[in-house]
Structures are given as C-alpha cells and as structure tokens.
Amino acid sequence: DTGVSQNPRHKITKRGQNVTFRCDPISEHNRLYWYRQTLGQGPEFLTYFQNEAQLEKSRLLSDRFSAERPKGSFSTLEIQRTEQGDSAMYLCASSLLSTGDTEAFFGQGTRLTVV
Amino acid sequence: DAKTTQPNSMESNEEEPVHLPCNHSTISGTDYIHWYRQLPSQGPEYVIHGLTSNVNNRMASLAIAEDRKSSTLILHRATLRDAAVYYCILRDGNTDKLIFGTGTRLQVFP
Numbered sequence: 001d002t003g004v005s006q007n008p009r010h011k012i013t014k015r016g017q018n019v020t021f022r023c024d025p026i027s028e029h030n031r032l033y034w035y036r037q038t039l040g041q042g043p044e045f046l047t048y049f050q051n052e053a054q055l056e057k058s059r060l061l062s063d064r065f066s067a068e069r070p071k072g073s074f075s076t077l078e079i080q081r082t083e084q085g086d087s088a089m090y091l092c093a094s095s096l097l098s099t100g101d102t103e104a105f106f107g108q109g110t111r112l113t114v115v
Numbered sequence: 116d117a118k119t120t121q122p123n124s125m126e127s128n129e130e131e132p133v134h135l136p137c138n139h140s141t142i143s144g145t146d147y148i149h150w151y152r153q154l155p156s157q158g159p160e161y162v163i164h165g166l167t168s169n170v171n172n173r174m175a176s177l178a179i180a181e182d183r184k185s186s187t188l189i190l191h192r193a194t195l196r197d198a199a200v201y202y203c204i205l206r207d208g209n210t211d212k213l214i215f216g217t218g219t220r221l222q223v224f225p
Contacts, residue, residue, distance in 0.1 A: 004158075031211055033212070033213070035215075040217075041217065042200075042202055042215030042216055042217050042218055043159065043213075043215045044215070045212055045213070045214060045215075048210065048211075048212060055210070056210065056212075091158050091159070093158075093159075093213070095211060097211070098211060099145065099147075099208045099209075099211075100145065100146065100147035100149075100206040100207065100208040100211055101147055101164070101166070102211070103149075103161035103164065104161065104211075104213055105161070106151075106158030106159045106160070107158050108157060108158050109157075109158050
C-alpha cells in the first residue's frame with residue numbers, strides 16, 4: 001500500500017461548473033476525513049466517514065458540497081456550481097478506528113482553482 | 116472542539132535543538148495530543164502523539180506537562196528539511212477528528 005492517494009492533483013475549472021475529487025485511503029482504514037485548506041491557514045475539517053457512513057458534516061460544507069464513500073472504500077467529494085471562494089487545497093486523510101491513539105495519514109491533496 | 120495555541124513562527128539554526136510550545140488549557144481527559152507538520156505543497160505528516168507521558172520516536176520527542184494543559188515538541192537537531200509548519204492538535208477521543216489551528220512556521224537557517 002502506497003498511502004492515501006488523491007486524484008486529480010490539480011483542477012482548474014470555470015465558475016459554475018461541477019467538479020469531483022477522489023480519495024483512495026489506506027485499504028484497512030475505516031475512517032476517512034476531508035479537509036479544505038486555503039493559503040496561510042491550517043486545514044479545516046469538512047466531513048468524515050466511518051466505513052460507508054457519513055458521521056459528521058461541518059457547517060463549512062454548504063449544500064453545494066456532497067461526499068460519498070460507497071462500500072466503505074474510496075471516497076468522492078463533489079462541488080456543484082463552483083464559486084471562486086471554493087479555490088483551495090482539498091485534503092483527504094484516513095486512519096484506523098480508535099479513541100484518538102492512532103495516526104492519520106494524509107494524501108497530497110487536490111488543488112482546485114476556480115476561474 | 117478543543118483548541119490549541121501556538122506561536123506563529125520560530126527560527127532555529129541547523130543542528131541546534133528546537134522546542135515548539137503548545138498550550139491546550141481546555142484539554143479533556145480523553146484527548147490525545149498530536150503533532151503534525153506540513154511541508155510546502157504537501158499534505159500534513161504525522162510527527163508524534165501522546166496522552167500523559169512523554170514520548171520519543173525517531174523524528175522527535177513530546178514533553179507533556181503534568182496537568183496536560185501544555186506540551187512541547189522537541190526536535191533534537193534541526194535540519195533544513197525540518198522547515199515546515201508544525202501543528203499541535205487535540206484529537207477527539209470519540210470522533211478521531213483532527214482540528215487544526217494555524218500552527219507554528221519553523222524556519223531553519225544553515
């Protein structure tokens with residue numbers, strides 16, 4: 001296993017278009033997290049899954065955002081009707097289910113630019 | 116969500132020890148203290164974590180105050196490759212969420 005993989009690494013889209021990002025976590029990891037990071041800021045939590053169940057969504061996740069994790073494997077994050085404010089790095093992380101005593105592994109991220 | 120406070124930036128010379136402080140006065144009994152670092156254009160990378168006792172690994176040491184309201188990440192000999200943003204995070208024992216702050220930007224000079 002080579003770690004958490006995110007695709008694409010870069011995406012440029014026109015305002016109003018829909019985009020979808022994919023995250024492939026480490027295979028045995030039950031928990032999967034999505035974060036958004038803008039320049040100079042730390043990653044902001046968006047949502048997380050335990051297996052296929054989406055357990056929490058941040059208030060940052062507007063109705064234009066949707067995430068899925070079918071069959072508890074890979075996950076997708078879709079942004080509909082993109083806006084310039086959506087430009088950011090989108091990070092995915094995975095970890096084993098625990099009580100806080102395990103490390104999370106992050107992907108390299110997908111950098112979205114909305115023009 | 117529990118919060119942490121870190122200095123915005125710190126500087127070090129190569130091969131010197133670096134002590135990165137973090138305050139987390141609202142920590143709860145089940146929160147683990149995690150440290151991650153992020154190099155430019157990369158995702159965060161795990162460094163170390165602990166609950167109550169001091170911890171050592173190949174990358175760093177973590178010193179945790181007795182009351183757990185603060186901790187210090189220790190890089191024993193800084194290298195140029197250690198230049199990064201270091202995040203101190205309290206990992207929620209129920210959700211395992213990592214809630215990031217703004218971190219400390221460490222500069223290492225040759």
